[in-house]
Amino acid sequence: MPYDCRQTIRRQIHVPKGGRRTGAGRPLGSGRFGEPARSVRVPLSLLGEVSELLAAHNRSRADTAASRIAAVDPTPEQLVLPRPGRALVRGPIGALELLAQLHAAGVKARAVVLDPMYRNKNVPGRAAYLAETIPLITAASQVAPHIFIWGFPESVARLVDHWPSHLKLEGWLTWFFKNAPSRSKSWRPSQQTCLHLRRRDGKLYPEHFYSEKHRALAAANRLEFKMTPYSVFQEALLSGFIKRSEQTGFRYQKPESVIEPLLRMTTKPGDLVIDPTAGSGTTGAAAVRLGCAALLSDRSAAAIKLCRERLAAHLDSP
Ligand SMILES: C[S@@+](CC[C@H](N)C(=O)[O-])C[C@H]1O[C@@H](n2cnc3c(N)ncnc32)[C@H](O)[C@@H]1O
Structure with a gap:
């Protein structure tokens, strides 16, 4: 499906201090290389998939193995x-x-x-x-x-x-x-x-x-x-x-x-x-x-x- 700028949403990802807007259709962030964007435009056709990925990413950041590990008794008998x-x-x-x-x-x-x-x-x-x-x-x-x-x-x-x-x-x-x-009709x-x-x-x-x-x-x-x-x-x-x-x-x-x-x-x-x-x-x-x-x-x-x-x-x- 061709990318249509009007069919977009903005998602807040990260707002770096001093972030500023850049040109339409580009990621919005500080504009400096290597710094995180604060929002991106996503075609509606990809919205479901991107939201799912973001949710997983945020969950794994908040609930990392390390934090779960810290909750475990450090001296199991x-x-x-x-x-x-x-x-x-x-x-x-x-x-x-x-x-x-x-x-x-x-x-x-x-x-x-x-x-x-x-x-x-x-x-x-x-x-x-x-x-x-x-x-x-x-x-x-x-x-x-x-x-x-x-x-x-x-x-x-x-x-x-x-x-x-x-x-x-x-x-x-x-x-x-x-x-x-196999009951597959394909591969x-x-x-x-x-x-x-x-x-x-x-x-x-x-x-x-x-x-x-x-x-x-x-x-x-x-x-x-x-x-x-x-x-x-x-x-x-x-x-x-x-x-x-x-x-x-x-x-x-x-x-x-x-x-x-x-x-x-x-x-x-x-x-x-x-x-x-x-x-x-x-x-x-x-x-x-x-x-x-x-x-x-x-x-x-x-x-x-x-x-x-x-x-x-x-x-x-x-
Ligand atoms: C595909 S089988 C493993 C087969 C094994 N390699 C073999 O050859 O017999 C998957 C096993 O992983 C266990 N399992 C899946 N997720 C688990 C989890 N989070 N913690 C512990 N066991 C898990 C399931 O109970 C199941 O017995």
């Missing part, structure tokens, strides 16, 4: 952590609350895996999605330098330009599966996205993917091309006869083989991995196999029970 190669399941507890407790207790993990929600008829709009996920990402980044957040591409895409500035997008990862049943959904966000101090271990031969060449400084893993994982959905022994019956269970590369790239044996939206405990299963310590939680009591059953042979007690 006896915070026990799992041993290397073992898992510990806590909860039911909300992801944000768990991360806040860990931060308050000074826990340092290596990676946090977040897999909070899917696109279905219950998934909220852009503003609600950002209001839920940005505080989670922020809180996760206070306990670990590597954060992975899963979702359908059209949900996860909403995060672009919104995660905290101390995190860098290390990888836009795709899980591609061919065996999804068949066959992928999920995982964003790898990294703090500056987050170490990467691409060498964990090298073969013996490549490792020897790398040690001699003779490895011409870095043999790092692809950013697309092709793994079938767990259904029917596919990896039957791995299936727990949990509807949203991911194959361990799509979590494992995330951990191999970012951890070494003995490191602590956290999944506060654990579902059936896939992150835990992959982590203990790699010799990491896994701390899992979920807000659902049924998920907690399932995690405990699945990881029974590897459980530490809280």
